[in-house]
Every structure is written in C-alpha cells, then in structure tokens.
Amino acid sequence: MNTKDTNKITTPILVMNDVSKAYPGVQALRRVNLKVLPGEIHGLVGKNGAGKSTLMAVLMGITEPNEGTIEVDGKVFTSMNSKEAINAGIAYVPQHVAMMDSLTVAENILAGELPKNKFGFIDWKKVNLEAEERLKRLNLQLDVTKKVEGLGVAEQTMLAISKALFGNAKLIILDEPTASLSRSDINRLFNFVKSLRDQGVAFVYISHHLEEVFEICDRVTVMRDGRVVDTKYVKDIGIPELVMMMVGEGVEEYTRDSTCTDEIVFVLNNLTRRGYYEDIKLELKKGEIVGLTGLQGCGSEQLGKGLFGLEYRGIGEVKIHGEEFTAMRPIDSFNQGLAYLPQDRYRYGLVGVRPVRENVTYPILNRLVRLINLINRNEEKKIVADYIEGLDIITPNQEQPVRLLSGGNQQKVVFAKLASTKPTVLILHEPTQGVDVRAKMDIFRIIDELAKQGVATVVISSEIRELIGICDRILVMNSGKLTHEYMKGAKDTTPENILTAIEGGIKNHE
Amino acid sequence: MKTRASSFFAIILDNLIWILVLAGLAIFSALSPSFRSPANLVNTLYRSASLGMLVIGQAFAMISGNFDLSSESGLGLTAMVAGLLLATTINGGLGLELSPIYAILIMIAVGLAIGLVNGFLVTKMRMNNLIVTIAMQMILRGLIYIISPGATASFFPKGFSFLGGGTLIKIPLEKGFLPIPYASVFIILAFIIAHIITRYTQFGRNLYAVGSNPVAAKDAGIETDKLIRRVYLISGFCMAIGGWLIAGRLDSATPRIGAGLIFPVQAAAVIGGVSLFGGRGTMIGAFGGLLLWSILDSGLSIMEVSPFWIEASRGLLLLFAVGLDAIKVKGMRRQALEETLAITQVGLKDEKVVTD
Amino acid sequence: MNNLKKIDWMKLLLDNFIWLIVAGVYLYFASNIGGKFSTILNQINILSHAAVLGILVIGQAIVLLTGNFDLSAEGVLSLTTIFAMWLMVEPRKDAGGAMASGLMLHPFIVIPIILILGMLSGWLIGTLITRLKMNNFIVTLAMQLVLRGIAMLISNGQIMTGSPTLFNWLGGKRINGFPVAVGVTLIMYLVVNYLLNHSKFGRELRAVGANRDAAQASGFDPKKTITFAYIISGFMAAFAGWMLLGRLETSISTLGQGMTLETVAASVIGGVSLKGGLGSVGGAFAGVMLLSIIDNGLNLMNVDPFWVQGIRGMIILLALLLEAQKFRYKPKVIHDDVIIATEKTQA
Secondary structure, eight states, rough: OOOOGGGGGOOOOEEEEEEEEETTTEEEEEHHHHHHHTTTTTEEEETTSSSSHHHHHHHHTOOOEEEEEEEEEEESSOOOOOOHHHHHTTEEEOSOOOOOTBBBHHHHHTTTTOOTTTTTEEEEEEEHHHHHHHHHTOOOOTTTTSSSGSSSSSHHHHHHHHHHHHHTTEEEEETTOOOOOHHHHHHHHHHHHHHHHHTOOOOEEOOHHHHHHHHHHHHHEEEETTTEEEEGGGOOOOOHHHHHHHSSOOOOOOOOOOOOOOOOOEEEEEEEEETTTTEEEEETTTTOEEEEOOOOOOHHHHHHHHHHHOOOOEEEEEEETEEEEEOOOOHHHHHTTEEEOOIIIIIIITTSSHHHHHHHHHGHHHBBBBBBGGGOOOHHHHHHHHHHHHTTOOOSSSTTHHHHHHHHHHHHHHHHHHHHTTTTTEEETTTTTTHHOOOOHHHHHHHHHHHHHHHHEEESSSSSSHHHHHHEHHHHHHEEEEEEEEEETTTOOHHHHHHHHSSSSOOOOO | OOHHHHHHHHHHHHHHHHHHHHHHHHHHHHHHHTTTHHHHHHHHHHHHHHHHHHHHHHHHHTTTTTTTHHHHHHHHHHHOOOOHEEEEEEEESSSOOHHHHHHHHHHHHHHHHHHHHHHHHHTTOOHHHHHHHHHHHHHHHHHHHHOOOOEEOEEEEEHHHHHOOEEEEEEEOSSSSEEEHHHHHHHHHHHHHHHHHHHHSSSHHHHHHHHHHHHHHHHHTTOHHHHHHHHHHHHHHHHHHHHHHHHHHTEETTTTTTTTHHHHHHHHHHHTTOTTTTSSSOHHHHHHHHHHHHHHEEEHTTTOOHHHHHHHHHHHHHHHHHHHHHHHHHHHHHHHHHHHHHHHOOOOTOOOOOOO | HHHHHHHHHHHHHTTHHHHHHHHHHHHHHHHHHTTTHHHHHHHHHHHHHHHHHHHHHHHHHHHHHTTOOOOOOOHHHHHHHHHHHHHSOOGGGGGGGGOSSSSOOOHHHHHHHHHHHHHHHHHHHHHHHSSOOOOOHHHHHHHHHHHHHHHHHHHHBBBEEEOOOOHHHHHHOEEEEEEEHHHHHHHHHHHHHHHHHHHHHHHHHHHHHOHHHHHHHHTOHHHHHHHHHHHHHHHHHHHHHHHHHHHEEEOOEEEEEEEHHHHEEEEEEEEOOSSSSSOHHHHHHHHHHHHHHHHHHHHHHOOHHHHHHHHHHHHHHHHHHHEEOOOOEEOOOOOOOOHHHHHHHHH
C-alpha cells in the first residue's frame, strides 16, 4: 500500500457491518465486520469452517444474511442477489474458473459484446485487437486467438481475473488461486495482481498459504468460529501471531485414552504417485489412531483414495497384516480389510435416494446372500438395527431415504457401512465435516470404540484440535511428502505448531 | 505456449472431413465412370438438399448443446401439409388451388410451431431434450399418417416445386447441357448463410458460448433459455424449408417422407466436426459432412451395392463419427491434465501419467 | 409401533398408485364399451398384446434403472426374428421371397443362438458405453440401425414364412385357449421383479443408477453392472423376438418399429425414473398393461388407428412431463454451510 495514501481519507470500497448468518444447527457468521479499501489486497484467513466461505457467499449475493448490512462503494444493501452484487462491482474468481473452454481467449473476454463492423457482422480482426488491447491495459500477455482449453491454469486464472475487471469489478475475490500453480506461475500471478492493485482495484485474497498472504497482502483479517478475530497490517505482524489468532484459545475437545498396541498391521513403504505424493512411509499399529493433516492439494486426499482404490495408487509397497495389499478397487479393499470414509459424502459416501438399510449393507451383501443372489432380509434388518442402535442413528425407520437424514446421522450411516465390513484399517477423510456439534461427539465415540476393538485408523482432517484430541500421533503432509510428526501428549504438540507446520512451512515449489 | 504433437493430431482431426471427402471423390471416381460425370456430381447435392437443411438445423442445435431428433418428422409433416394444400383432389390433395406462396408460408408456420413446442418443453418444462424431441418425432409421424389422404398427393404447381426440382440454368457442354438445379445452388447458399450467422453474428457466437459452458455464458449475460428456444425455432424453420425442397423434388408427398433421416443428419453433423458435447464445429464442416454423406450414398448406389448394406453402413458411420468425437473432445481435456502432471516436481519416481 | 404401520400403508399406496390408474382406465372402458370389452377372449387379447411388449419392457426397465437407455432393442428384435428364420426355414422361392440359408437348423439350436446374439449385442453396447464412454443414447440408436441394416441385408427386405411348430411354441401355443406367451411373460415379471427387489444385483442396479460414484465407493463395479444390464436387455429383446416370431410365424425386417419409445413410456408410467435408481419392474408392467388396455379399448371403440398412435404419443409426453415435474420440486434438505461452500467450489 502506498504510504502517501495514508494521508488521504480513503472511503472503503467495501464495508460489511455486523453481518450474521445462521443455518439450521449452526451459527456460521457472528456479527462480522470487514472493511476493504480500494487499491488494497486484503487477505482473509482462517481454518476450514471459520466462516470464510459463508462470508463470501453473503458478499456475492448467493445467500442472505440474517443481520447486518453490506456497503459497496457507498451503496448500502441489507440483502443482495447475485446480479446486484455483480452490478455493484463485486466479482468472484473461484479456484476452478468457469470458462468457455472451446472458445478462444478473445471470445471469452468479449463474450456477449463482440465488436461488429458497419454491417452488423462480427469483425474478428477487431475482436482480437480489442481483446489484446484490454489485456495490454492490464499488462497481461496472452495469445488471444488460442482456445482457452489450451491455456495453463495460471493463465486461466489470470484470464478470469481480467474478465472480472472488464466487467467493471471494483472488488475481486480470489479464492485459493495458487492451489495448482508452480512458483513461476505464482510470481506471474502476483505481479499481475499487484499491478492491478496499484491501479486502484481492491482484492480479497483467501488462502491457506500463510507465506503467500505475507507476500502479497497489505492487510489481513483472521476469522475463527464465525467471528472476525482481528484485522492487521501485514507488516505489523508475523506468521506465529497470525497462527495464534487463527487457532485461538480453544475449548477442550474430546479426549481419549490410547488403545494403541504393539502389533503392526499396516505398512506403507515408499509409496509414490506422480504429481501427488512421494516416498510415503507409514506403519500403523492395531488400535492406533494416526492423524494426517495438510493444506488442500498436499496429497492426503489422493493418498486416501488411492489406498482405497478409487484412484490410481502409484508405486511402492503396501502391506496389511504382513501380506501384500493388492486391492485396486473398493470392493477388493473392503475384502482385504481396508475401508474409507470419503470427504464428499453426497457424492461418494451415500446413495441418497435409497434407504438407510441398503446404504449400510452395500459392501457386505456377499455375506448376506443366500441362494441365487437373494438377500436374507431378516439377517440384514437385524444387522442394520444393531448399528442404528449402537451408533445412535436418528431415523424414523430403516426404509428412510438417507438424503432426508441430518448431516450427522448421514455420517453415522456411512460409519455403519464401513464398520460392517470389519476392517483392519480405516481411513477417514474429514469425518466431522458438515456434522452438528452433538453428532460430532457421537462420531468421536464411534472412532474411539472402533479403535478399542483394534481397528487401525488414519484420520485425514484439517481440524487440528480434533486430531490432537483423538490421535496417538499426527503427521503433517506438505506437497506430497510427510514432513512433521507430533506425538500425543508431547510438549510441542500444539495447534499453533501444527498449523505453522502446515501453512507456514517451507514449500517445495520449483 | 508449448506446441505438442497432440495438437497437430487435433488439427488433422478437425479437417478430417475434407480429407475424407476428397478420398471419397477420388475412390468412387476411379471405380465408376458414371460417378465422375459432371451431371452426377451436381446431382449429388441436388438429392441431398433437403437433408442438408436438416443438417443445418441440427448443427445449430448441437452447437448450443442440444439435440433435435424430431426434424425428420417435421420434414415429413410440412411436406405432407404442402401436398394437401397444393394437389388437386384427383391427385390426392384437398383441391384448394392455393397459391404456392401461401402454402410455403403455412409450411413455415408449421415448422415454427414444432420448434416452439420443442423449445417450450425443453426450457420451461425442463425436460430432457433428447427424450422430448424423440417423443415429438413419434407424435408428429403419427400426425402425418392421420392427415394423409391415403393416396399419395402429387403434381404440384411449378411455382412451388421449382426450388426442389427445377433447373436454374443449363450450362452448355461439348455434348448437350449440364443442368444446374435450383436445389444445389440453394443448399450451398443456405450453408453460407448459416455459416455467416454462426461465425459473424452475436447470436451465433452466443450459441457456442452456451454450448461450451452454460454457466459461464449466463455469467456473461447471455440469456440461455431464450437462446435455446430460438435454436429450436430455427430447427423448425429448417424442417419447413427441407419439406419444401423434398416435396418439390419428388413432386409428391407420402407419409413415409423423412423416416430414418435422423441418422444421416446426426452422422453428417458429427463427422463434419459438430461435437455432441456442444460448443464446437462449424457450418462449413457440417457441409463437408453432408458432402461426404451424399458422395457415399451416390457412389454406393451407382455401384449397385444393396440398399441394405447402405442402411447398415449408415449406422456404422454414425458409430464411427461419435467415437471419433468422443476421442477428440476427451482427448483435449486429458491433455490439460497430462500437462499438469508432466511439469510437476512431486513423485517423479512414478513414471505413470494417469488421467482417468 | 402405530407410526410405523401408518407409513407403510402410505408408501404402499404411493408405490402402487399406477395400478389404481390401470384399474380406473379398465373400468372406464368396461363401462363404456360393455360387452365386447369384458369378454374373456378380449382379456386374452389384451394380455397377448402386452406379452411381447412386456418382455421388452423388462429389459428396458433394467437398463433405465442404471440411468441409461437402450434404444437398440427393436433392432435386436428384428434381427433375431430374421436370423432365426434364415437358419431354420427351407429355402423356397415361394415362401415370400427371401432366401433362407438352407441350413435348416433345429429350433433347439436356433433358439440358444439368437438368445446369445441378443446378449452379444448388449455386451458390445455396454462396453462401448462404459469403456469408451460414448453417449448411451446415440450408441444404442446407432446399434439399432446397424442391426436393422443387417436384418434387411439377410432378408433382402422380403418376408419369410413358415417357422417350425416347435419354435412357435412360445409365441403361438395356447393351452385351453390361454396363450403360453402370456403365462411365460407373467411368470417372468413375477420372477424378475422379485429378484430385483431381493437380490444383490437388484441393489447394485439401483445404486449405480442413483449415484454411480457412491456405488463404486461402496464396493460395486458400475462398468460391470451397466454392461450386464445391457446384456439382459439384449437377451430380453431376443426372447421377445422368439415370442413374436412364434405368434406371427412370419419375419419381416420392419418388425418392432416404434416399440422403443413404448418401452420407455411404459417404464416411466410405471414409476421407473429416467434418472436411474428408482422404480421397479412390477411398476413397469403396470405401464405395459395401461398402454395395452388403452390400445385395446380404443380399438374396440373404433377409433382411427392413427389417432390411437397419437393418443399414445400424448400419454408418453404426459408421463415424461410428470416425471420432469417430480424433479423440479426437490424436498429441501438441511444443508450445513460447509456443504454450500463445498458445492460452490465444485461448481
């Protein structure tokens, strides 16, 4: 931020005043106050679930706040729809930009308003010239005649930003723009964004990469539990203080006694998958719960899916109970003793329109089948009833389509499904995501109970406090490698340290 | 950006249709002298003019990401309507002695009505466009039988049938004349106009935008629903003109007109580069597809191949075209992923680049 | 305990609502036409008419449950009838014009051959759709064309008559006036319906159709499931061909034209969702009965056959419209903010 500007009285381009938003069962935003100045890159940081996404959703007009006002360039709104937001000058650049892939760069920029000649027909020469002209104003070099699908991700992001600007955006929200970028790409992007800032454009920069926040932002706002903790000038603080603000005091989460034995049941040796992870070494013991955490894109998701068989696993050795783990597909994984709880349960976890009963028994149908493929309904009902009772699943009956259950109960159904396969190893991906507080406790109890029964569990999660509460040890993954390990009860096993390891860690870009 | 071998491959695929057209011309000309007579070559377009109109209509729809499988019945219906309106009672019509202009206008109105219904069902009722247009295809075919007079309606006034069947000019040759039919010239003009629309008008480019990514198109301010309704209207219009052409050429109307045309229409469009996935292809390419189709049809008939082989080969050609389309488009998307994996610094020990 | 009972009744009613409509339509015709409609002979007529379509619908419904379409069934039907005749019948110039092969194979050999042929077609389609990821609509449409083309090729567009009695047993035999075909169809429905509702495969079908990704993560192999569904459909189409040929004793290459949409319509009317995962074969049968009764009733009322086709088309469109409406009003589910955020970033 130019120092001479501090003398002028600058009217903020955006003021969010006491914005609150509640969803059934959860208070997503609590009286949030946010001010963004023109010609500023304003960072927005916070853990998953801190409220960043909801805040942006309100700002973009996707959802309405229960309380509070939004003031854009002087105009005050108590509620907005998307069109109004766009007209007010707010633009959103998502992580995966929506472009018309099969059309050229020029056409994407000028979509809907292609320049015409005096007969009313499109003048392609003018189209390309105009597009180049606009890009030049932003100091962006792109081949305007190239189809967008042929561009690299960095270029596509920059193009999306440019499009937003051409739509007269005054405030551009960048949501995790660097997730799939190389270092040189990031440099290009940052230079671009900085030059725009110098021209007076305001940015809200959402990111988990704290280093980057310090690199490019002028000020940063920290959110936690739906509240704004504080807003600071980047030059006035350092990463440790930032992390502390993100993590906060914290309530005592669920704690448990370790049920870890000495028997090693699951071994990963030099597991490598091109583009995602490298030399993963892991030994899991019976009854042990290991946490795995890292930023989005660190490779933990692919590792989980790869082990289960939903994706390509890569090369390297995997042994379960000393035997080679050969499963390449989910059904084989189940049979060999590995079960996986997906992060996106609507897409991968449950068949929404089918009843609870069916969802629980899908992987174990072979066990319930009598002659010619027929299922023993009675035995099935009994098993499902046991799980409904044991896991305290709230549902009117077994025939209820699962999509009508609450998030927490849906998750329990998935747990029931996995537990029924009697796994040796359980991989959980964000097990408490989208689950209300009460159900969360239930889920911890379920994980605890399973561990007591000897299941070796890997919990892939970004909820550091939760991991500290239930895990015997926590592994940090950075750009495909396991970089840190924190033991239960050790002095340095603190949320701050772990968060720093994740977000402030040295990144291995080119 | 980097030029890769695969984009060279993509260029070949894009222009494959012209390679095939030239190959087809060359092969059949070599195999059969009667094929390479100028009269036959001109005739090829003459016979497939009505099909060409349907190809135009379908191409418009496909570029925007939709299908119109009802066009063959729309063609038949408008042709039948013409038959009823224009033929005398002895010749199977209603004996109205209607001036051709009115008949043509009514045909166009029928075509537009079909397009209106299709567009409404797809955009307002949110029904799947494949199912709706297939259902319409059946219903309209039933309608044709209902209104058909039982006997074939034939012998239309010259003022009507000139477009489909008349001769524009006769080019003098060494021996005799080479007649150039109106239809051949007309269909070329039609494709040119269609090309101008899709390439040089805002509406045309909006088609591509919607077909490529409806969400991004909407963000750019394009009214997608309105556009789709317009597309179906255009398709309906093309059905009517196609009906005009075919009724003129056959100088009669039977209830079976158009039956089965959906396959060549689809195949010609797809093999001409108009992708099933939407947002790609040009009218020129579609014209190439039409040419290829006509050449195959003409060539195989002249060589007296069994009409049933021709039927079977139509299906095969469609399968081939669709397969190629799938490979091409999926290939582009795969390429992007491969590039990301190729430049990564993580996990280099693993040689495999997996894109599924 | 009482709560549970109440829900069961409602569900029972809604699931089988279509049968009420069938009953309603039946009563309408019975009261308006009276005598001619209510005879036993006419009941048999209705059922006979429904038999062949019914077999086809079994196959189509199964494919629909996986979220796909099979537009090739009528092509399989046509080809199997012609191929069977070609293999079995004595080549005679006066038999209708087409030249049979002269192999004159015994029906016991021919029947398995055509059934396998149907299954092969289904296997090929399933592979093209699941491995090459081609559009199921277009692939099955093109397949229909190819099969019909081959049928026309073999038959030269001519008819062949005189299928052997042994072969005609399925389609033509009557026991005490009651057609075997109807009996077989009814038994097939009962068996298939029961199997689909109580077997692992039935679960698999519905899971894959409703949510392919979740089905895979739950241990199923969607590629296998879908391919198998098409194989069954191919088998059913061939079986229907056997039945139809047995009844007509004549093969003609245009056989079955237009039946595809009827099979989809009957399924949709019967509650099979076009999105996959919901519905039953029993419901589809109700759809078949409805179409059959309407056909029969209108015919007896001397309605012009082309109007009948038009009305059928209208019913189809109506059924599709209702189906589309079902998905416009999705029940609001409790979403947490994280879900919305996740959805946004995935958009």
